[in-house]
Structures are given as structure tokens and as C-alpha cells.
Amino acid sequence: MERKLLRLAAALVFAMVNAGSAGAEILIGMAGALTGPNAYQGEQQQQGVELAIGDINAAGGVLGQKLRLISVDDACDGGQAIAAAHKLVAENVAFVVGHQCSGASIPAAGIYERAGVIQMTPASTNPRLTEEGRPNVFRICGRDxxxxxxxxxxxxxxxxxxxxxxxxxxxxxxxxxxxxxxxxxxxxxxxxxxxxxxxxxxxxxxxxxxxxxxxxxxxxxxxxxxxxxxxxxxxxxxxxxxxxxxxxxxxxxxxxxxxxxxxxxxTVFTSFRDPRRNPDAAALVERFRQNGFEPEGYTLYSYGAVQAWAQAVVKAGSIEPQAVISALRSNEFETILGRVSFDAKGDVRQPGFEWFIWRKGRYVPLE
Structure with missing residues (x-):
């Protein structure tokens, strides 16, 4: 009985806050390596999330509210990732795109779970992240x-x-x-x-x-x-x-x-399927390039993570975490990566891996 009353009280508080925030901003977190040797990946995340938020806001936002980004640096380090996660939770973000490194995503995930914050990584591939069974954790890239x-x-x-x-x-x-x-x-x-x-x-x-x-x-x-x-x-x-x-x-x-x-x-290597080669992504890829940025690696996966979450919020009709989690687990989403959906563990069903080779200063599919 006491637990039911506590859940009811929490729901009422959330409803009051949500009702009083009409027209307010929804805060989105981005957590990745903005400094250190892996900062190039953090820049990919940053560029992808920023443009996705800009495009969503230009189209009217989500549930009539604009999105605002808060970025934190974890330097691809587990200890710094914990501090970064606490900062985003203190900022009351509704959603986090990140972290990029598995050694950062895994320790941060529990912090987000306890705070009721949804986390979706565009880059962390270690299976342990989703195998731990946290309902708030999603992965829009493949697994190792x-x-x-x-x-x-x-x-x-x-x-x-x-x-x-x-x-x-x-x-x-x-x-x-x-x-x-x-x-x-x-x-x-x-x-x-x-x-x-x-x-x-x-x-x-x-x-x-x-x-x-x-x-x-x-x-x-x-x-x-x-x-x-x-x-x-x-x-x-x-x-x-x-x-x-x-x-x-x-x-x-x-x-x-x-x-x-x-x-x-x-040099040959495996990586996620390259959405830049998708004809439907051509216009967006060109926009990145006009801004002087090549959307390689994790860029479009970060963009797609924001798209999937935003569509789930619309389907849920709320940013309440459990409603959005349920929407993410039970729907398909049209993203720059194509149509995506998530399994019971939070792993994406569609994007996989393919082979690439470095030739003439750029990586291309290995034929």
C-alpha cells in the first residue's frame, strides 16, 4: 500500500510539473568524449544531435515544446562518465544520447535508470550494456x-x-x-x-x-x-x-x-552500415557537408537516436519515462538510418555491420 501511494505521489508531481511547463523546453543530454584522443567521436555525436534538434525545433518541436541540448564531456572514461551522468540528471534532462564508449556507457546506465532518464547510445557496442536488463537503456547501433x-x-x-x-x-x-x-x-x-x-x-x-x-x-x-x-x-x-x-x-x-x-x-575493418549511402539521406548528408563537416562514423546514428526518441514521445503523448519506454519498445520509427525498432533488451533490430577498406584517403565498402 505504501509503495502504491509513493508511486501515485510521484505521478502527481510529474503531472503537475508537466502541466505547468506548457511551452517550456525539453532538455536533451549528449554525453561523449569532447576532449582527449577520442574527441573525434564526440564531435560526430555532437554534430548529429545538434542538427537533429535544430530540425525538430524548426518543425515545431515535440508536443509543442522546443528541445534544448546540454552536452557533457566524459573523455571516454568510466569515472568521468559517472560525473557527467550525475550532471545531466541534475539538469533534469529527459533523454541522453550517449555515451559513445562502452566503458563510459555501462557505469552511467545505472545512474540514468535510478533517475528515470532514457539513454540511447549511437556508438557503444559491448553487449553488456543491454544484457544488464535496464529498461531505460537503448542501443541504435550494433553489438560486438x-x-x-x-x-x-x-x-x-x-x-x-x-x-x-x-x-x-x-x-x-x-x-x-x-x-x-x-x-x-x-x-x-x-x-x-x-x-x-x-x-x-x-x-x-x-x-x-x-x-x-x-x-x-x-x-x-x-x-x-x-x-x-x-x-x-x-x-x-x-x-x-x-x-x-x-x-x-x-x-x-x-x-x-x-x-x-x-x-x-x-586497412580493412568492420563498422556499422554507412547511412550516407542511403539515397534518402542524401539531402541531409549534403547539409552537413555544406557546414564543413563530413557525417561519417557515428554522426547519423546520433541524429537517428534523437529522431527515434522524439517519435516515441509523440506516440506516447508525454515525456513520462515509462510511457516513452513502452513506445520505444512497441513501435517502428522512420529515421535517417531507415525504419528501426528495438527488441526486448533495447537493442536495435535493423542496423548491422559490414566490411570497409581504406583506399585513397577514405573508407569505402570492401567488395
Whole structure:
């Protein structure tokens, strides 16, 4: 009885606040790395969310209210992510796009759950984020068990005549993706010669390169962030080592090729399907480019996250969290990514992964 009274009181308070805020703004949070080595991903998120909010506001807002963005920096760090999440909760945001790094999203998720804030990541791929069963958590990108499945099959096929090393940068993302890739490599009848973890604080991996050469490694699968991937292949080329680098979605950015130069040519990697190639996205892509920004990587996924949430609010007729969560779980949404829906865990059903290759300074689908 006491719990029912508390829930009723909370509902009445929410209704009073909502009724008194007609014409007020709805606050949206964006949490990502705005500083540090992964800031390029944070900029992708920021650009995508900002333009989505601008377009929604230009069309009249949501339920007659304009959206306003509050951005916080987590530097792709778990501790800073907790502080960033508390800040957004204190600001009374209704929705958070983020975090981008799995090691930031996972610890922040519980804070948002306790505060009744919906979180949707456009970039965090570690399965644990949605496997923990939090009802407020959604993922509009793919998962690393999906990414690892195609990476493992690829390595198994190419590793029949070449020795393979699997490397991680030790991050939550890196460890999770290497574990999935290694598992699927073995399920496909392959095996790695070397399994190791590099130090992401280093600016030179020459000692590791020598270790790889001594083991006769021809293919390296690296799961981690772009900086270490870029330095690794650049060092290999500097030493005349014809190493094939295979990696994951974090190198889907010009930031990778800016560090590697020509050394990055021929690097292959898995990443989310590229919505820039969708004819229906052409006009939006051109708008980004006219503003001097290439909407690669997580940009359009961030835009799509705002679209999905806004449409769910309209379907719910309220920004009340439980109503919006129910709408997100039971409807399909027309977004820049195409039509999307979410399963019982909060994972998106449609977008998956595909192969890309760096050619002539840009990444294109691997044919």
C-alpha cells in the first residue's frame, strides 16, 4: 500500500510539473568524449544531435515544446562518465544520447535508470550494456557479438595460410570485441598464433612490432581505439613490415588516416552500415557537408537516436519515462538510418555491420 501511494505521489508531481511547463523546453543530454584522443567521436555525436534538434525545433518541436541540448564531456572514461551522468540528471534532462564508449556507457546506465532518464547510445557496442536488463537503456547501433561474428569468420578464411595475432587496447570495448572475435574465429575452425594486449599510453609500438615479426604474424586483428591502431600500422610500415591490419568500428573516421598517412591504405575493418549511402539521406548528408563537416562514423546514428526518441514521445503523448519506454519498445520509427525498432533488451533490430577498406584517403565498402 505504501509503495502504491509513493508511486501515485510521484505521478502527481510529474503531472503537475508537466502541466505547468506548457511551452517550456525539453532538455536533451549528449554525453561523449569532447576532449582527449577520442574527441573525434564526440564531435560526430555532437554534430548529429545538434542538427537533429535544430530540425525538430524548426518543425515545431515535440508536443509543442522546443528541445534544448546540454552536452557533457566524459573523455571516454568510466569515472568521468559517472560525473557527467550525475550532471545531466541534475539538469533534469529527459533523454541522453550517449555515451559513445562502452566503458563510459555501462557505469552511467545505472545512474540514468535510478533517475528515470532514457539513454540511447549511437556508438557503444559491448553487449553488456543491454544484457544488464535496464529498461531505460537503448542501443541504435550494433553489438560486438555481431561484429565479432563476421570478423571471426573473415579471419578464419584468411588465416588458413597466414599466422594471425589478436590484440586489444585493454579497454572495455577492446577486450569485449577481441573476446567475441576470438570466439568466432575458433568456431570457424581457425586459431590465433598470438593473443596480447598493448599499452594505449604508448606513442611507439616498435617492440610489439618486433614481437609480431618474430612470431611470423601476417595479419593483426586489433580491437581498440583509432590512435593505437594508427600508430601500430604506421610503425609496421616504417620498419618495412608488410602487415595486414584488420580492425573494428572505431577507425571509421578520417582521424585514423590522418595519423597513418599512406601506411593506413589497405586497412580493412568492420563498422556499422554507412547511412550516407542511403539515397534518402542524401539531402541531409549534403547539409552537413555544406557546414564543413563530413557525417561519417557515428554522426547519423546520433541524429537517428534523437529522431527515434522524439517519435516515441509523440506516440506516447508525454515525456513520462515509462510511457516513452513502452513506445520505444512497441513501435517502428522512420529515421535517417531507415525504419528501426528495438527488441526486448533495447537493442536495435535493423542496423548491422559490414566490411570497409581504406583506399585513397577514405573508407569505402570492401567488395
Amino acid at each position: 557479438d555481431q561484429q565479432g561474428a563476421i570478423a571471426g569468420a573473415y579471419l578464419a578464411a584468411r588465416g588458413k595460410d597466414s599466422r594471425i595475432a589478436i590484440l586489444s587496447d585493454g579497454s572495455v570495448y577492446g577486450k569485449g570485441l577481441t573476446e567475441e572475435t576470438r570466439r568466432h574465429l575458433r568456431n570457424n575452425g581457425g586459431a590465433e598464433t598470438l593473443y596480447d594486449e598493448l599499452d594505449p599510453g604508448l606513442s611507439d609500438f616498435s617492440n610489439l612490432i618486433m614481437k609480431l615479426q618474430a612470431a611470423g604474424i601476417r595479419i593483426v586483428y586489433f580491437a581498440g581505439y583509432y590512435r593505437e591502431a594508427a600508430i601500430l600500422i604506421r610503425n609496421a610500415r616504417e620498419q618495412g613490415y608488410n602487415l595486414q591490419l584488420v580492425s573494428g568500428d572505431s577507425i571509421a573516421s578520417e582521424a585514423f588516416i590522418q595519423v597513418t598517412g599512406e601506411a593506413g591504405e589497405g
